[in-house]
Amino acid sequence: MIQFSDEKLKEVQRIIGFYPEGKQKSAVLPVLHLAQQEFGGWLSVATMDYVASLLQIEPIEVYEVATFFSMYNLKPVGKYMFEVCQTGPCMLNGSDNIIKYIGEKLGIKPGETSADGLFTLKTVECMAACGYAPMMQLGKHYREHLTKEKVDAIIDECRKNAELNN
């Protein structure tokens, strides 16, 4: 059963309050972010339908948006998603090698999830971190000035966190 906690429902109401009465459709992006975060890191059809019901809009209005924006995952992803930038300025600073290294280290290609379900590697386009390249987004934050050593440390950190949370 897909259902936000009371606390998250309050957050949904707070977001809807940003917009004039009757314009609650505007809340679809922020509420989809919240839903993706709460329901396993991706948006199933059931999750999208739930968001539609909360905002009193048609499910198709949610699908239209969810399929347009690249931050929404429409299939399951690993617990830790490495979103590595590959656009020009990062490329000039070696992002191709970083992406290759992460792929080899985790045994996956961009777009794939590791067999243990822990890691997804995703290549993304410019994240506005060009001066701190190469970089990736991991959860809420950016990891910048990536090197092979930093990648090793980040993977270790994720593995440790996963063990702690089990």
Add this chain to the structure above:
Amino acid sequence: MGSKLLLDKVHIENIRSYDVYRREGGYRSVEKAIRSMNPVAVMEEVKKSGLRGRGGAGFPTGMKWSFLAKPEGVPRYLVCNADESEPGTFKDRYLMEFIPHLLIEGLIVSSYAIGSNRTYIYIRGEFKWIIDILEQAITEAKNNGWLGKNILGSGFDCEIYVHSGAGAYICGEETALLESLEGKRGNPRIKPPFPAVRGLWDCPTVVNNVETIAAVVPIINDGGDNYAKIGTGKSTGTKLISSCGNIKKPGVYEIEMSISVEEFIYSDEYCGGIANGRRLKACIPGGSSVPILPANLLLKTAKGDSRMMTYESLADGGFQSGSMMGSGGFIVLDEDQCVVRHTYTLARFYRHESCGQCSPCREGTGWMEKILLNIENGKGKMSDIDLLWDIQRKIEGNTICPLGDAAAWPVAAAIRHFRDEFEWHITNPDDAQRRNYGLANYAEPLKVVAV
């Protein structure tokens, strides 16, 4: 050391907090505007300053505000464009992350000028931690009486809300941004009507970039005339330049628009020169959409004058031999970089970001990406170069929004100035896999190659 108007206080400890920001003179412009000026006077001051939109287009801000329709009984909106996504550009992020109250202060003054009681910051969704920083700043501002009902007893009400995008470059285009803010796909609208007449929820709307809004603060504090004294010609005031690529000191620099490109790249005050003892090959001075220039044309115009960091000088020579200030995303390529590969990554970017509404852009960006990848991988044909040229010509000017132009220009400029490097990839496919073309003659004294 040039004057700094936006980042002068950014290094003060805890400037992110309200108390420190206020102690350092923050929110004076709100007091001055609301207590001693009417909205028209605020707008006049911005007009006098000569401030031009800092998002990329460079349109005069005061004029944009003056186009706003004011029908009775219809709300007006100010929307701040914080969707910073142009490759090479990371200045707004810096400003919001480290001195968020400057943006909030600018938004309150601008909202007062425009008559917006409900103002939105549309921020790219990836900046998740900055959303928290901005919401904290808004709460602090509200708790101290700068937002909410009847601000400073003036009768003016204003709220600011942060709205998160979700990963789409196109939403930096103002009408796509408004569609997205209405909860729809980010498909740009046909203009006219312009947002100033029919914008958010069909109401008159002004959309301004983060840096533009922040610049309103020093303009109101010190007066538009004083702001206009800084800089050169129609490039008044200071500009944030985010520099990246192969330079010693990448980062965000606030410059007076009166220094030369050469000083910006080589001076220790700014980029500190090219990294790792390499030489300068090429540069995209204003974000990935603007034309790439080889070193010789970057440092000097075709007429042989020093090229300056101003709107006019960067554009000197048009697209034949010049570029644009754009968003101020300054991307530097050293002699070891491959222009074909770099252009390919940009073409891939625009293919990924095309919204798909207009066929020339939806199809053309994909074709350009594929052809460039073939050339880069040693599978190109000589006729591919002319084919690329033909495709970009057919995209430019044939789409609803400027993304088509933005996708066409980098390809056009790469071919215009680096055609020999493309040809070398095609005639030496094996070599091209092993090494880069190098500096060639791009750093030699001027030789204008016209296509």
